Amino acid sequence: MTxxxxxxxxxxxASAFPGRGHQNRVLIMEPGRAVxxxxxxxxxxxxxxxxxxxxxxxxxxxxxxxxxxxxxxxxPMTVTSNLxxxxxxxxxxxxxxxxxxxxxxxxxLAVIEVDIRIEGxxxxxxxxxxxxxxxxxx
Amino acid sequence: MTxxxxxxxxxxxASAFPGRGHQNRVLIMEPGRAVxxxxxxxxxxxxxxxxxxxxxxxxxxxxxxxxxxxxxxxxPMTVTSNLxxxxxxxxxxxxxxxxxxxxxxxxxLAVIEVDIRIEGxxxxxxxxxxxxxxxxxx
Amino acid sequence: MTxxxxxxxxxxxASAFPGRGHQNRVLIMEPGRAVxxxxxxxxxxxxxxxxxxxxxxxxxxxxxxxxxxxxxxxxPMTVTSNLxxxxxxxxxxxxxxxxxxxxxxxxxLAVIEVDIRIEGxxxxxxxxxxxxxxxxxx
Amino acid sequence: MTxxxxxxxxxxxASAFPGRGHQNRVLIMEPGRAVxxxxxxxxxxxxxxxxxxxxxxxxxxxxxxxxxxxxxxxxPMTVTSNLxxxxxxxxxxxxxxxxxxxxxxxxxLAVIEVDIRIEGxxxxxxxxxxxxxxxxxx
Numbered sequence: 001m002t003x004x005x006x007x008x009x010x011x012x013x014a015s016a017f018p019g020r021g022h023q024n025r026v027l028i029m030e031p032g033r034a035v036x037x038x039x040x041x042x043x044x045x046x047x048x049x050x051x052x053x054x055x056x057x058x059x060x061x062x063x064x065x066x067x068x069x070x071x072x073x074x075x076p077m078t079v080t081s082n083l084x085x086x087x088x089x090x091x092x093x094x095x096x097x098x099x100x101x102x103x104x105x106x107x108x109l110a111v112i113e114v115d116i117r118i119e120g121x122x123x124x125x126x127x128x129x130x131x132x133x134x135x136x137x138x
Numbered sequence: 139m140t141x142x143x144x145x146x147x148x149x150x151x152a153s154a155f156p157g158r159g160h161q162n163r164v165l166i167m168e169p170g171r172a173v174x175x176x177x178x179x180x181x182x183x184x185x186x187x188x189x190x191x192x193x194x195x196x197x198x199x200x201x202x203x204x205x206x207x208x209x210x211x212x213x214p215m216t217v218t219s220n221l222x223x224x225x226x227x228x229x230x231x232x233x234x235x236x237x238x239x240x241x242x243x244x245x246x247l248a249v250i251e252v253d254i255r256i257e258g259x260x261x262x263x264x265x266x267x268x269x270x271x272x273x274x275x276x
Numbered sequence: 277m278t279x280x281x282x283x284x285x286x287x288x289x290a291s292a293f294p295g296r297g298h299q300n301r302v303l304i305m306e307p308g309r310a311v312x313x314x315x316x317x318x319x320x321x322x323x324x325x326x327x328x329x330x331x332x333x334x335x336x337x338x339x340x341x342x343x344x345x346x347x348x349x350x351x352p353m354t355v356t357s358n359l360x361x362x363x364x365x366x367x368x369x370x371x372x373x374x375x376x377x378x379x380x381x382x383x384x385l386a387v388i389e390v391d392i393r394i395e396g397x398x399x400x401x402x403x404x405x406x407x408x409x410x411x412x413x414x
Numbered sequence: 415m416t417x418x419x420x421x422x423x424x425x426x427x428a429s430a431f432p433g434r435g436h437q438n439r440v441l442i443m444e445p446g447r448a449v450x451x452x453x454x455x456x457x458x459x460x461x462x463x464x465x466x467x468x469x470x471x472x473x474x475x476x477x478x479x480x481x482x483x484x485x486x487x488x489x490p491m492t493v494t495s496n497l498x499x500x501x502x503x504x505x506x507x508x509x510x511x512x513x514x515x516x517x518x519x520x521x522x523l524a525v526i527e528v529d530i531r532i533e534g535x536x537x538x539x540x541x542x543x544x545x546x547x548x549x550x551x552x
Contacts (some may be wrong), residue, residue: 003302016182016184016185017181017184018180018181019180019181020181030240042156042157043155043156043157043158044169045155046154047154047214047215048214048215048217050217052155053217053218054192054195054196054198054199054200057192057195057196058192058196061191061192061195062160062192076186077185077186078183078189079186079188079191079225080191080225081183081184081224081523081545082189082222082223082224082225082227082496083195083221083222083223084175084220084221084222084223084360084405084498085220085221085222086219086220086379086380086387086405086407087217087218087219087220088379088380088387089380103362103403104362104364104365104399107523107545107548108522109547111362111403113384113403115216121541123380124379127387127389127405129360129362129380129403129405131362131495131496133375133522133523201459214505219385219407220358220407222360222498222543224517224525224543224545226517226518226525227518235416241500241502241538241541242500242502242537244501246409247357247409249500249502249541251541261313261518263515265525265527267498267500267541267543269357269358270502271384271385290459292460293457293459293460293466294456294457295457296457318433319429319431319432319433319434320433322430322431322493323430323490323491324490324491324493325492328426328431329493329494329497330468330472330546331477333468333471333472333497334468334471334472335486337467337468337471352461352462353461353462355460355462355464355501356467356501357500357501358498358499358500358501359471359497359498359499359500360496360497360498360499361496361497362495362496363494363495363496364425364526379457382451390461397449
């Protein structure tokens with residue numbers, strides 16, 4: 001079972017990221033996997049009316065953060081160490097879905113793969129690999 | 139000489155990114171190099187009162203976008219193809235500076251290195267390599 | 277159907293990479309996917325008797341190159357533009373399998389995901405995202 | 415002063431990487447920085463007579479490994495955790511130089527920037543960011 005539920009995740013994001021955490025809605029938290037939904041507004045767009053790169057990066061980062069907490073429970077001081085994102089196709093639409101799946105979780109690091117797509121789209125708009133450093137347990 | 143000035147860059151960002159483009163202030167645009175300044179507020183923070191990862195990613199992306207325009211002039215449809223960022227140290231402070239320097243600009247792709255640091259800090263908080271796809275000239 | 281068969285791939289690698297191309301044996305070439313097998317010897321090891329990082333990088337690069345040729349046919353001047361690899365677990369064993377799957381193939385770029393594991397292992401030892409630039413068709 | 419000299423580095427690489435470690439010659443080891451030289455032969459080439467991508471990746475990995483040992487002394491079980499490399503220009507020539515500079519060295523991770531170029535070339539052929547995991551000290 002997940003160590004951190006979708007309801008807990010939503011409450012945490014809203015309080016820890018004032019002014020923007022509420023935009024991401026965590027839909028699914030199950031062991032090793034988190035799914036997040038963003039209803040985009042004009043602040044998420046870039047020229048061409050695409051969902052902007054930074055919007056997708058932020059979603060990837062948050063989906064990875066939440067995927068880890070399915071395994072660790074609440075650990076706010078888990079911090080991003082590396083994020084690599086490839087933009088595959090224009091991301092055009094109103095609702096964006098990010099799905100994070102853990103590839104590896106060790107003592108020091110976790111590596112998460114994230115797919116980002118417009119809700120209902122067959123193919124992802126971007127693909128990220130995110131590495132988080134876990135707080136040391138001493 | 140730059141093909142796009144800091145004043146032009148600031149006007150472009152404010153109009154192309156409604157609601158957030160004005161937060162980044164472009165300080166320097168010279169051939170192959172752009173420097174941007176962000177005055178952080180609570181929406182840019184993450185637990186630990188660090189400047190958040192997504193804030194730094196967004197700055198890296200924008201610094202790279204502007205560095206390219208020093209060489210190409212205004213080209214809004216230049217789009218990010220890959221961003222790789224490493225977080226080196228906690229980023230704690232009020233003002234963040236991102237400096238983008240072009241490593242290569244070809245016909246199809248440009249690769250930009252970006253250093254991000256708290257204003258006045260000796261060492262960078264993060265380091266990004268950003269690849270943009272340039273619009274095809276036919 | 278694949279535009280380049282496993283037999284063609286093996287013949288190409290052996291002739292194009294004298295002295296090392298024959299070590300990789302292409303097992304599967306099907307549209308958008310290539311699988312390669314390496315029988316490791318002591319030149320592929322690093323301290324700890326792990327399959328070395330560069331051995332895995334080389335396999336990832338070749339699996340991506342071959343995955344593209346399933347779609348394009350023989351195109352030797354397709355060249356790597358970016359490779360990002362995360363090492364997830366020690367890679368210990370005699371036979372290494374690399375599987376490349378295309379995430380996107382456009383006019384200018386192809387992005388391929390590669391999993392690398394010891395033959396028979398459940399979990400991958402490393403995971404790479406490889407971007408190739410395709411030759412321009414004019 | 416460096417904790418591991420160029421002579422020690424060369425002896426270590428030759429013994430730890432039988433059959434290929436001797437090809438890399440470490441020229442400079444100074445605190446936080448290592449420079450390596452490779453005399454290329456046909457096994458290092460790819461179609462187009464370029465120095466191959468895997469050859470450059472291997473050099474980047476080794477330059478980073480040695481840069482760390484300038485600070486830590488001999489630590490063979492320091493292992494690559496991530497490598498990201500961008501190929502900027504064709505790498506054509508007989509002698510390749512890789513220069514690794516530490517961006518950050520912490521308790522758990524070190525991040526190294528590596529430039530690779532043909533000896534004497536003004537511009538780099540490729541640019542890598544390499545993350546190594548340091549052995550735990552308990």
